[in-house]
Amino acid sequence: MEVIKVTPRGYCYGVVDAMEIARRAAKDPATPRPLYIIGLIVHNRFAVDELSQLGITTLDGPGRATILEQVTEGTVIFTAHGVSPLVKQRARIRGLNVIDATCPDVTKTHDLVNDFVARGYDVLYIGKKGHPEPEGVLGEAPGHIALVETEHDLDALPAFIHTAERLLVTTQTTLSQWDTARLIQTIRERFPHAEVQNEICHATQVRQEAVARMAVGADLTIVVGDPRSNNTNRLVQVAEELAGSRAIRIETVADLTPEMLAGKRRVAITAGASTPSQITREVIRFVESQGARVRVMPAPAEVPPMAPNEAPIATTGDSTYPDLS
Numbered sequence: 001m002e003v004i005k006v007t008p009r010g011y012c013y014g015v016v017d018a019m020e021i022a023r024r025a026a027k028d029p030a031t032p033r034p035l036y037i038i039g040l041i042v043h044n045r046f047a048v049d050e051l052s053q054l055g056i057t058t059l060d061g062p063g064r065a066t067i068l069e070q071v072t073e074g075t076v077i078f079t080a081h082g083v084s085p086l087v088k089q090r091a092r093i094r095g096l097n098v099i100d101a102t103c104p105d106v107t108k109t110h111d112l113v114n115d116f117v118a119r120g121y122d123v124l125y126i127g128k129k130g131h132p133e134p135e136g137v138l139g140e141a142p143g144h145i146a147l148v149e150t151e152h153d154l155d156a157l158p159a160f161i162h163t164a165e166r167l168l169v170t171t172q173t174t175l176s177q178w179d180t181a182r183l184i185q186t187i188r189e190r191f192p193h194a195e196v197q198n199e200i201c202h203a204t205q206v207r208q209e210a211v212a213r214m215a216v217g218a219d220l221t222i223v224v225g226d227p228r229s230n231n232t233n234r235l236v237q238v239a240e241e242l243a244g245s246r247a248i249r250i251e252t253v254a255d256l257t258p259e260m261l262a263g264k265r266r267v268a269i270t271a272g273a274s275t276p277s278q279i280t281r282e283v284i285r286f287v288e289s290q291g292a293r294v295r296v297m298p299a300p301a302e303v304p305p306m307a308p309n310e311a312p313i314a315t316t317g318d319s320t321y322p323d324l325s
């Protein structure tokens with residue numbers, strides 16, 4: 001059996017930074033106690049457990065503003081997903097010490113929305129319902145921004161989108177770039193005057209492109225990550241739809257059995273941007289222990305071709321920064 005260790009994979013720089021910010025806060029005796037994280041620092045329980053051991057309590061719930069209601073003193077850490085202005089304001093009113101670990105790529109989307117709304121635009125934001133990142137971005141411009149997850153949502157848009165003279169279409173950072181391109185194409189057909197700014201982050205794009213190229217020919221692609229991690233689930237989708245490989249998501253090596261690998265000639269392994277490296281290393285070691293011949297392939301040089309109906313989309317993402325995963 002040949003094993004393809006897809007690269008890049010695993011932690012992105014936004015997650016690395018957020019974890020480091022939280023660790024530093026926990027180790028600094030001057031940080032007001034108790035210490036809370038509002039929502040999961042990243043969608044991975046092992047990362048949450050690590051911070052818990054450092055004395056940081058993770059509070060989770062249906063929305064950041066609601067979660068914040070539980071905190072009356074000490075320090076709150078905002079996660080890499082970002083929060084709405086309302087949450088920041090409530091934390092200030094409560095007199096809490098605030099540490100903001102929002103990923104700079106998410107902040108860029110917040111700034112983009114604010115900039116366009118100030119210039120008279122309304123916004124169609126493509127994102128996942130119930131995910132904390134859209135919650136934060138939507139909170140920037142209530143009454144001027146609508147969330148779209150699938151084509152079906154386009155049939156139930158609020159009136160202000162239909163009457164908008166200026167319309168911005170933008171996206172969550174961790175979506176599938178191919179799904180998003182298709183949805184944007186449909187939106188362009190309905191709203192030809194819309195201006196499109198794709199905000200899928202560089203880390204998400206290169207991980208998806210790596211899987212789309214390197215999992216081709218694999219009998220099985222193993223994606224290591226938490227079930228709540230959007231970018232992890234998108235990697236499964238990319239492996240199946242773009243690379244044509246059967247794909248499974250596992251949380252840890254405990255989810256893997258020799259039977260799952262039996263008869264496989266080639267297995268590709270990757271991990272979501274919120275998956276700690278040691279979890280993925282354990283999976284690789286297990287597969288190696290089954291008699292695998294390991295092959296590390298270089299990062300992809302080009303994006304896999306899109307279907308003919310997928311129009312090119314404008315990208316504001318900075319593709320020059322280093323990938324720290």
Ligand code: SF4
Pocket residue numbers: 012013014015080103104105106173174201202203204231273
């Ligand atoms: S996936 Fe992208 S936007 Fe999200 S934390 Fe990582 S780098 Fe930032």
